[in-house]
Amino acid sequence: MRYFTQAFDYDHSWSKVVIGMWHKYPNPHCTHVMSVDVVDRSVDPQTGIIRTERILGCKQRAPTWIVKLFGGSEDAFVREISFVDPTTQTMTISSVNLSLAQFAVCNESIRYSPTPDGRTRFTQSAEIESRMALWHSVADRLESWLATRFEQNAQSGKLGFTDVLRQLWEEHGSEQHQHA
Template structure:
């Protein structure tokens, strides 16, 4: 059995800010489980589409009921592949964990586009598949745990993005205010 998760959320910020904030979202106070994120490949094609591959190291949590002897280290590497098309104003990211995949594989896709009605807002659609091949009658329980955990982490990720977006807004406001103040010799 596979668990599916889907959620759509709108940020009160334009697409340019949300797609920029995506790259700045680590570290933030709502993502203490993210230990590091490194760009391993980045290129721009002839159409101006930015392709990036990042490796993210996250600290996971095992449920108390899970047999601890099957996981020596709860850290997980996640590969994140993204495409940013500034012409169509569309950003698509795909992530999946690289280790512990037999226990639980999480595959997530996010699509970031301008809000269909309000151009000052941005829509983020998140879809995920949570799959366990663990066996011993535990796969469904693991998938349910993964779905619940993913839902909670999505809420934290939104808070983290809001935090970064607010920082961007404040920085731009300070920059504008600095330019507006009279210069003294």
């Protein structure tokens, strides 16, 4: 099993970051995300918690040895479930790959929460595990490749989301000040 974790703060309030999440894709840093489809969205009338389930369609170029061994295509799908809790000001997201899940699973967890200084703390973790116990060397290579690809995509996601937030709030805010 491989693990990935990262944490950092965005220079925007929690509410702006949560709004920005719905505008994250498409962006030029995350060209592997081709589509985002909302499957379900509901609001709990008691708590105000918003639950959203989405399917992300991605294109991932896999090494030739993976395609030859497992088949498949560049198309991959990920199931994402998020909860936005306006009372506690937390947004949690969990995602899991749907494609090739019989060979390997990547469980990702994300949390956005406010910091005392008005920024937003982002924490992300992922567990990547091969499901091929009999083929240890192949399983190890697959986990290694998946972990590397996940880390690359996580860094691209950070850059892309930073740009999205800048476009939504900083550029837009300066335009409002110019027109005032």
